[in-house]
Amino acid sequence: MSIFSAALLLFLVIDPFGNVPFFLSVLKHIEYRRQRWIIAREMVIALGVLVFFLFVGRYVLLLLDISAPALSMAGGIILFLIALKMIFSDSEEIFGKSPEGEPLIVPLAIPFVAGPSALATVLLLMAREPSRWADWLVALTAAWFLSAVILLMSNRISRLLGFRVLVAIERLMGMLLTTIAVELFIKGIKQLSL
Numbered sequence: 001m002s003i004f005s006a007a008l009l010l011f012l013v014i015d016p017f018g019n020v021p022f023f024l025s026v027l028k029h030i031e032y033r034r035q036r037w038i039i040a041r042e043m044v045i046a047l048g049v050l051v052f053f054l055f056v057g058r059y060v061l062l063l064l065d066i067s068a069p070a071l072s073m074a075g076g077i078i079l080f081l082i083a084l085k086m087i088f089s090d091s092e093e094i095f096g097k098s099p100e101g102e103p104l105i106v107p108l109a110i111p112f113v114a115g116p117s118a119l120a121t122v123l124l125l126m127a128r129e130p131s132r133w134a135d136w137l138v139a140l141t142a143a144w145f146l147s148a149v150i151l152l153m154s155n156r157i158s159r160l161l162g163f164r165v166l167v168a169i170e171r172l173m174g175m176l177l178t179t180i181a182v183e184l185f186i187k188g189i190k191q192l193s194l
Helices: 003-014 016-027 032-064 068-088 091-095 108-113 116-128 130-152 154-193
Strands: none
Touching (some): 003 154, 016 108, 016 130, 032 130, 068 154, 130 154
């Protein structure tokens, strides 16, 4: 997998366009300037969590005795379930309702940016080719940066594109993610048979 492919996969998994309506609904009672600060803070927290899982995740897998094929298949299943929800429901239904007040870590940083599928994806990338950690870090940073820009501009994007277009983009990303999820599952099965 190339750096570009990994970055695209992570971008699809993070799903910033699908998260725009959710971020706006969670932050609607907060002043616009404060919203941007909260989004920036949550994105930095999410990046920290993803980088932590990128470097420490494989040791957790070793400790739990989880094989690469099992991780690939589980990652494929998680991505598939997230993709199905992206296609057939709205953003708020994917991970449930958000708590009251100003969000801190939950639900914006985790699970909407650094969610189960993003964590599984970085674990999977590192488990397959740990020697390419610098490539995966570049891919993760690129996907995160583009997602952060989109989410920081969420008010403008929402006004420009409208709700229907955002939903259509989210569903398209969900369809692409479904294909990637099936491919991960098939690769896991192939690794088992070797």
